[in-house]
Amino acid sequence: LVSTDDSAPTVAFWFDFDWTLSDGTPAPFSVVDVAELDLEARIQHLHIVYDTDPIRTAWEAQQAGGNPRS
Numbered sequence: 917l918v919s920t921d922d923s924a925p926t927v928a929f930w931f932d933f934d935w936t937l938s939d940g941t942p943a944p945f946s947v948v949d950v951a952e953l954d955l956e957a958r959i960q961h962l963h964i965v966y967d968t969d970p971i972r973t974a975w976e977a978q979q980a981g982g983n984p985r986s
Contacts, residue, residue, distance in 0.1 A: 924952040924953055924954065924960065924961075925952075925953045925957070926950060926951065926952050926953065927950075927951050927953065928948055928949065928950045928951075929948070929949040929951070930946065930947070930948045931946070931947055932944055932945070932946055932947070933945055933946070933947050933966075935971075937971075937974060937975060937978050938978070939978050941974050941978065943971040943974055943975065944970075944971070945966060945967055945968050945970060945971055946966075946967045947964065947965065947966055947967070948964075948965045949962060949963070949964050949965075950962070950963040950964075950965070951963075
């Protein structure tokens with residue numbers, strides 16, 4: 917539980933996403949989901965934060981038609 921003040925209770929989930937670009941290049945990255953809950957602990961709002969900086973070069977190379985592994 918992230919917060920229990922006067923605002924909605926909030927929980928955060930952190931995980932690593934094992935993604936692959938369309939050309940087969942591995943592109944794993946970290947994700948944090950932050951969920952604001954109602955009084956019955958149901959998700960009312962979901963905020964998703966992706967850290968794609970580590971795969972940016974591979975994605976840009978794919979978009980340009982190159983191969984970042986060479």
